[in-house]
Amino acid sequence: MPNWRIGYRTLKTAIGAALAIFIAQWLQLDFYVSAGIITVLCISVTKKESVRASWERIIACIIGLIYGGIIYEVLGYHPISIALLFLLFIPTAVAIGAKRGVVTSVVIMLHLYTVEGVTVEVLLNELMLIFIGVGVALVMNMYMPSNEKDLTWKQVKLEDCFRQIWMEFASYLQHGDNSWNGKEIADAAAIIEEGKGMALKNVDNHFLRNDDYFYHYYKMREKQFAVIKSILPFISTLDKTVVQGEKIASFMEELSQAVSPGNTSAYFLVRLNELRNELKDMDLPQTREEFEVRSSLFYILHELEEYLLTKKKFKPDPKRTRTVSGKRLNRDHEQRDTN
Template sequence: MPFRIGYRTLKTAIGAGVAVAIAQMLNLDFYGSAAILTLLCISTTKRDSVKASWYRIAACLIGLVVSSIVFSFIGYAPWALAVVLVLFIPLAVMWKVEEGIVTSAVIILHMYTAQEVTVSLIINELLLIIIGVGVALIMNAYMPSSERKLRHYHKEIETHFKKIFFELAVYLRYGESDWDGKEIYETDELLKAGQNEALVNIHNHFLRYEDRYYYYFKMREKQFELLERLMPYISSIDQTYEQNVVLADFLEELGAAISPANQVPYFLDRLEDIKKGFQKTDLPKTREEFEIRASLFYIMNELAEYLHIKDRLWNELDKKKL
């Protein structure tokens, strides 16, 4: 992997330096610990950063109280430090702030190193916590926009869907295809990456818990699962009949029209017309033709569900006004 300095790395490094500079400017003892707090509180999203900051502040305060009480009553021997940790760690777990245990250990060791509990020492530690966490929150206040990545995944997924529909139509029309199927694997990876990026985008907004992109990727995921179910049925049809060609034309039209726009009513009507046309044709004359006709009806029913998935998404979006 080539050497690369990422945005988060740069932000973390600058934040650590700023935290130490502020702590030194205020003549605080153990000023390097401000950088440690900043390093631990900078996260990949704004929401995660706030959570991490809360866990570490709460855990540090618990550690400060426990160490002050224990050291004041039983002294500053190594076994006293062990007692502090024996009491502190279960308390942190009980209060569900165990993520801050490591950070709090730094504060506890400061108390042990100082060999005394004084008001000035407690103020020193509180200021270190405020500076370290505060700088981290400020550095995380700006996050690069995910819009470009989300648009990229959106476009690539639609391109892959179109290719899949085209290849399925080819197989229905000719009973064979030289398609290597690589778009199947690639689409699965794109859907996972798109959903992850959409979640990051959501977590970078404090008052947003869902958005259109996340809904879109979830919709495509469900539709993709349905297409995967269809493939064995389509690949089992190795004879060409008039009905195959009609459904192949429909698949090509459906694939060409893939877009965020809601064209579901039109395609549901088209599908219903095709079903009615099939019902008017002569009954199958052979077992093989009967099995193919049954597969075609199954495929049409699944395609109707494919369209309903999108229709339900649009209804949800309209209700939520996303």
């Protein structure tokens, strides 16, 4: 049986619709139930999305009232007038970027058709319904639960995946161990996609500050993850019989221990440059196999540099870096207690 639960958005929709209808009925407006319908349509998943949707509906409804008033009064209150009204109004709403207000506007325009008259009182009644419905929705949408805790935990899990991937790469180069099933590759891809989506919602839930740290973080990890995937097939061309493969393995092992929200890329770029210089000082390859190995080494070093440069461009948030480190320590303590 599927999980049955009442989410915060469902709760806001129910309360908002009831409140809008109560206000409109208390003001003795005609078609007061429509205020609740407008509120339901304006409840959105983020604050900024709610404002955009509400603005579109207000504009669309005002245009609908103008079109409806003119067409009904000129052509009369006949079904053909409704057909012509929709033919003109819908393309106009789409053209001005208010297509989300089409459904709301249709309700308002049909009110005019129902009362068969366009008077000041009727227009004021419809405008009041619009502003009550939209206003209540905006008030209800002022509360949005923070997802920063979930984003932080995903950050911890993603870095655990990266850490394990580098350790597995190093293990293969050092011991030729090919028992790894690549689970962390799939896990990292899923976490990055989920994290980016959640981070975008987090940005859209702040009006006064551009809190895009998590979005930039997951975009940075996405670029690094692309580097990891590009390295994977070349790792298999190296083995522990290659001295340089052993050095790269040590580098990757050290790199795995430094995966964190902080930025230690400068140190590793220096270490990487030292590895590159060692490679350049090697004797020229004598066989095809040696040439292929040397090519793989150069490619891996190049991709590692891209990985580190991507992190170098990222500006960590000291406050969040401490938070993530604390969560990782707490998780490690919990794991030791259960072992």
